Amino acid sequence: MAGEKTGLQLLDFWVSPFAQRCRIALAEKGLAYESLPQDLSNKGELLLRVNPAFPGTPPLLPADPFARAHARFWADYAEKKVFDCGTTLWKRTGQAQAQARPEMVEALRTLDAELGDKAYLAGEAFGFVDIAVVPFATWFLGYGRLAEFSVEEVCPRLLAWAKRCGERESVAKNLYPPEKVYEFIGYLKDTYGDK
Amino acid sequence: MAGEKTGLQLLDFWVSPFAQRCRIALAEKGLAYESLPQDLSNKGELLLRVNPAFPGTPPLLPADPFARAHARFWADYAEKKVFDCGTTLWKRTGQAQAQARPEMVEALRTLDAELGDKAYLAGEAFGFVDIAVVPFATWFLGYGRLAEFSVEEVCPRLLAWAKRCGERESVAKNLYPPEKVYEFIGYLKDTYGDK
Structure with a gap:
């Protein structure tokens, strides 16, 4: 297949299940x-350009395989539970929105319990899982207002952790204040939410 | 930041947790x-070029949200359980390899039970989850030989399903015979496996 119509190029490898998935699809x-x-x-050159690796930079994931899996699990949890449930909260109304409320409370309680008394989700030092989860923290205020629960009551340790993360320059420079995010959620609701 | 050293470009959106993760990292x-x-x-143009969408083509995921989540779950299961465990089987030796054996058997049994008496993992018709899982089926023979179990005994329905999938042109043209994949696993073991 020449690809002249779609312009699609597949960085291919015959036996890779991931390449095979693409070819079948x-x-x-x-x-x-x-x-x-x-x-x-x-x-x-092309493969490295689309999958750049910088071995000379500080690694974000821990070296230990169990700790790596743990970090990936909680990154995935935030993405699947908190973000998807949050989207239901601003996008939907009625029954669907009402069902998402206890789910969000439960997800935040679970993350709060996972953090426990640790300084960071990654442990003593800020790491991959903190990077993966902290952006969602700027949305918590909006979720709490939409679903009418107190974020401070549901996940107090998580809020303290988010503030701690915000002391790092990498986080402080790249996140936005929860009030500004809440305004954006209002725009999303008005523009794309169910009427 | 000008990006002149790394050539990195970030398709950015200020409030997106996914963009924020990238910026912090x-x-x-x-x-x-x-x-x-x-x-x-x-x-x-750039965003569409790197994330092409073809709305005029047959959708692979089901329309129903629960069915979509279900399809994604089992695609993820094959990727995380079967593939990762399979990598341990060819790459490692001794205790690590021995531990992966019952894990692989359990993962294949679980997929076999999920398929049950359905024609396809997606149900009556071939779909996203079948595309996502069937490439791993060409590796089953190799996994069974490495871990010394009978794939026919562990997951007979899954083998019949893989054969059924192979009747589709999309699958037949894009997978390789299990014996050829087994040869490749031998090459992986010799080249990259623990000695």
Whole structure:
């Protein structure tokens, strides 16, 4: 397949289940593409450009396999539970919105319990899981107002943790105040929410 | 940050938790990048080029939200359980490899039970979850030989399902015979496995 119609290029590897998924899906959709077989033991310029790696920089994930899996689990939890449930809160109305309320409270309580008395979700030092979860913290205020619960009562340790994370320059410079995020949630609701 | 050293460009959106994660991680790694703010209600050429969508093609995921979540769950299961455990089987030796054996058997039994008497993991018709899981089926023979179990005994329904999937042109043209995959696993073991 020449790919002249779609412009799609697949960085391909014959036996990779991930490449195979793409090939099957493209075939099911009838989309032409250009297969670019990759040498994974000697990565080419295009593969490295779209998957850049910077081995000289500080690693964000822990070295220990169990700790890595743990960090990924909680990053995934925030993404799947907190974000998806939050979207239901601003986007939907009635029954769907009402069901999302206890789910959000439960998700925040679970994250609060996971943090416990640790300084960071990653442990003593700020790490991958903190980076992955802290952006959602700027949305908590909005979630609490939409679902009419007190974030301070539901997840007090998580709020203290978010403030602690905010003392790092990397976080302080790249997040926005919860009030500004709440204004944005109002815009989302007005523009894209169910009427 | 001008991004002249790394060439990194971030398709950015100020309040998105996903963009915020990237910005914090880049700051922690001290990597310069060019922030390219995106209008998500009117997506630009670059954003569409790296995230192409083809609304005129057959949808792969079901329309029902519960069914979509279900399909994503089992796609994720195959990826996290079967693939990761399979990697341990060919890469590691001794205790680590021995521990992965019952885990693989359990994962395949679980997938077999989930399939049950359905024609496809997606139900009556081939769908997203079948596309996501069937590439791993070509690796089952190799996993069984490495871990010394009979795939036919552990997951007979899953093998029949893989064969059924293989009757589709999209699958038949894009997967390789299990024996050829097993040869490749031998190469992986010899080249990258623990000695």
